[in-house]
Amino acid sequence: MRVFETIRSDEHEEILFGQDPVSGLRTIVAIHSTTLGPALGGTRFFPYANEDDALVDVVRLSKGMTYKAAVAGLNLGGGKGVIIGDPSQVKNEPLLRAYGRIIESLGGRYITAEDVGTTTDDMIMIRRETKHVAGMPTTHGGSGDPSPATARGVLAAMRATAMQAWGTDDLAGKTVAVQGVGKVGGDVVRRLSAVGVKTVVTDVNQQAVSAIAESCGSTVVDADEIYDTDADIFAPCAMGASLNESTIPRLRCELIVGSANNQLASADDAQRLINRNILYAPDFVVNAGGIINIAEEAPGYSEDRAILAVDRIYDTLTRVFATAKDRGIGPSEAANAIAEERIAMAKQQTLSDRTQEVRSA
Numbered sequence: 114m115r116v117f118e119t120i121r122s123d124e125h126e127e128i129l130f131g132q133d134p135v136s137g138l139r140t141i142v143a144i145h146s147t148t149l150g151p152a153l154g155g156t157r158f159f160p161y162a163n164e165d166d167a168l169v170d171v172v173r174l175s176k177g178m179t180y181k182a183a184v185a186g187l188n189l190g191g192g193k194g195v196i197i198g199d200p201s202q203v204k205n206e207p208l209l210r211a212y213g214r215i216i217e218s219l220g221g222r223y224i225t226a227e228d229v230g231t232t233t234d235d236m237i238m239i240r241r242e243t244k245h246v247a248g249m250p251t252t253h254g255g256s257g258d259p260s261p262a263t264a265r266g267v268l269a270a271m272r273a274t275a276m277q278a279w280g281t282d283d284l285a286g287k288t289v290a291v292q293g294v295g296k297v298g299g300d301v302v303r304r305l306s307a308v309g310v311k312t313v314v315t316d317v318n319q320q321a322v323s324a325i326a327e328s329c330g331s332t333v334v335d336a337d338e339i340y341d342t343d344a345d346i347f348a349p350c351a352m353g354a355s356l357n358e359s360t361i362p363r364l365r366c367e368l369i370v371g372s373a374n375n376q377l378a379s380a381d382d383a384q385r386l387i388n389r390n391i392l393y394a395p396d397f398v399v400n401a402g403g404i405i406n407i408a409e410e411a412p413g414y415s416e417d418r419a420i421l422a423v424d425r426i427y428d429t430l431t432r433v434f435a436t437a438k439d440r441g442i443g444p445s446e447a448a449n450a451i452a453e454e455r456i457a458m459a460k461q462q463t464l465s466d467r468t469q470e471v472r473s474a
């Protein structure tokens with residue numbers, strides 16, 4: 114793969130390829146932007162089929178983190194780390210500590226946290242080598258697993274999207290189809306059930322889906338059937354790219370609001386949803402609850418303050434829809450524009466601050 118070509122169009126600041134022959138660690142850390150602050154983003158531990166897939170994933174995810182933090186109004190940039198390998202087979206202390214040393218070498222430009230394939234316990238291990246770790250367990254003074262905050266944010270986003278589409282943010286009596294009932298999706302289903310929403314669920318993990326169906330009374334469908342399910346809202350909470358050329362024509366919902374990162378397989382899919390009159394709440398606005406919660410660690414973590422901050426996703430998303438309406442563009446384009454304008458303003462400020470410093474030196 115031509116690495117510079119892959120990263121050029123997205124203007125990444127830095128990509129670090131790291132390895133540790135002793136533990137077998139192979140990792141790529143992508144720092145997309147530090148304009149608004151240190152690049153924060155979790156570490157994905159995944160058995161990528163090849164190195165190209167890992168690179169494509171990490172650059173996409175790190176750019177997404179920049180946009181997520183920018184729209185959420187956080188003083189953070191965007192970054193991401195991937196470790197190549199099956200976490201159930203190769204994750205151990207030497208490997209995680211070697212990874213911690215690689216993060217330490219970045220001097221705080223990248224701060225890690227958990228993501229798919231990594232846990233708060235792994236963060237304890239990484240923390241032995243570097244202080245640039247967020248999302249530590251509450252027992253260690255951190256904010257703990259970000260998933261409940263992400264799920265809370267998804268519900269706030271569902272209400273804001275419902276208000277936009279239906280003129281009411283009361284979800285009671287509605288039906289939501291949830292794809293993936295893992296840490297976030299499972300909690301989304303529990304929160305929806307608690308407010309009188311009917312849920313239809315699917316997961317490739319049969320154990321996870323049975324447990325949720327039993328505790329929340331959800332209807333279960335096969336993994337592929339979820340796209341044909343009649344529902345008011347479709348909530349993608351599994352892996353990325355589930356909204357694409359072949360799935361969008363099948364959807365039978367009015368709104369899409371879910372936690373998965375990079376739900377649209379391509380930029381064209383945003384237009385495909387508009388053509389089908391389906392209101393799409395941009396993923397990186399919807400799923401910012403986790404990072405908002407983690408960002409609350411900086412001033413000393415308070416759960417009450419974090420909850421208030423996460424609930425503001427409702428207002429942020431309302432602003433995205435308003436911007437879309439004002440400019441005659443789709444919500445995805447509006448969310449991107451809000452992020453890009455904030456970053457451009459900060460860049461200008463930084464440049465003028467530097468010029469001042471040089472002049473007065």
Ligand code: NAD
Pocket residue numbers: 228229230259260261263292293294295296297298315316317318321336350351352353372373374400401403404
């Ligand atoms: P998870 O691994 O706990 O859950 C994902 C679930 O999706 C698993 O149960 C898995 O079996 C299921 N799944 C995978 N492929 C599927 C398919 N084709 N059909 C149906 N189910 C499938 O992960 P999570 O932490 O709940 O994250 C879910 C999504 O939300 C991911 O895309 C993640 O990047 C995103 N996200 C998570 C957080 C967080 O705080 N955990 C924050 C922001 C974004």
